[in-house]
Amino acid sequence: MLLHIVARGKIGRCPEADLVDRYLKRIAWPTRVTELPDTGGRMPSREAGTVIIMLDEKGDQLGSTAFADKLGRWRDDGRREARFLIGAADGFDEAQRRDADLLFAFGKATWPHMLARAMLAEQLWRATSILAGHPYHREG
Numbered sequence: 001m002l003l004h005i006v007a008r009g010k011i012g013r014c015p016e017a018d019l020v021d022r023y024l025k026r027i028a029w030p031t032r033v034t035e036l037p038d039t040g041g042r043m044p045s046r047e048a049g050t051v052i053i054m055l056d057e058k059g060d061q062l063g064s065t066a067f068a069d070k071l072g073r074w075r076d077d078g079r080r081e082a083r084f085l086i087g088a089a090d091g092f093d094e095a096q097r098r099d100a101d102l103l104f105a106f107g108k109a110t111w112p113h114m115l116a117r118a119m120l121a122e123q124l125w126r127a128t129s130i131l132a133g134h135p136y137h138r139e140g
Helices: 015-026 064-076 094-099 113-132
Strands: 002-008 031-036 050-060 081-086 102-104
Touching (some): 050 094, 064 113, 081 113
Parallel strands (some): 050 081
């Protein structure tokens, strides 16, 4: 299953970009990052079998194991792509939220977009390592 991050804004060269690259390179599953301008731009077409996950402050706060379980279920159900959307500064409107299969939050705090992207990359690495039985994740 493709893990596809679609994010508003360009990450450029910064420490957060290094973190994103570091974690995505560790993932054995195929990954892709698509950057769109803050406004406008064309969202990649949604193919059949794509699940949409929006990072949103109003979303579910899932622990790493629960997040891994969701990814594993989608993979096992034959989903071809898990698309993670990171919005612009104003986030998503209600219509966009309704179109998502999952609203996912990293807690109640608001995070800078570039840091959220790095946190997502780490959680994707953590989730795929949990599913592979790798010792990276420790419950405690």
